[in-house]
Amino acid sequence: MFSPVIKLSELLTCMSQPARIQILLGIGTQEACVCHLEAALGMSQASISQHLMILRKSNLVVTRRDGRHIFYSLGKPALLDVYKLVAITYGIDLSGLENLTFTPIPDCPCPQCNTEADKK
Numbered sequence: 001m002f003s004p005v006i007k008l009s010e011l012l013t014c015m016s017q018p019a020r021i022q023i024l025l026g027i028g029t030q031e032a033c034v035c036h037l038e039a040a041l042g043m044s045q046a047s048i049s050q051h052l053m054i055l056r057k058s059n060l061v062v063t064r065r066d067g068r069h070i071f072y073s074l075g076k077p078a079l080l081d082v083y084k085l086v087a088i089t090y091g092i093d094l095s096g097l098e099n100l101t102f103t104p105i106p107d108c109p110c111p112q113c114n115t116e117a118d119k120k
Contacts, residue, residue: 031073
């Protein structure tokens with residue numbers, strides 16, 4: 001039997017894991033590929049990919065393909081308000097994680113870093 005409370009609990013559980021909070025806040029207003037998340041968050045590619053798979057299955061993130069590269073963004077940006085409200089209520093400063101800037105990474109083959117990537 002489906003219950004809205006169970007669905008809400010599943011979503012909040014998915015959103016509550018620390019690495020996933022970092023990822024969701026990091027892509028809050030911009031899309032990013034795994035290489036950018038890896039550089040900005042200091043997490044391994046394997047770990048980020050596992051978390052992104054779970055977030056995709058929960059429809060919390062969506063993807064866009066550009067050649068061989070996949071870019072991730074929030075499926076519903078309003079979900080950031082949940083984190084912000086909890087942070088404000090408890091005096092937690094999220095400013096270091098919100099809207100991370102993804103700058104070009106040297107030698108990265110993705111189209112955000114290398115405008116000639118995947119062009120023939």
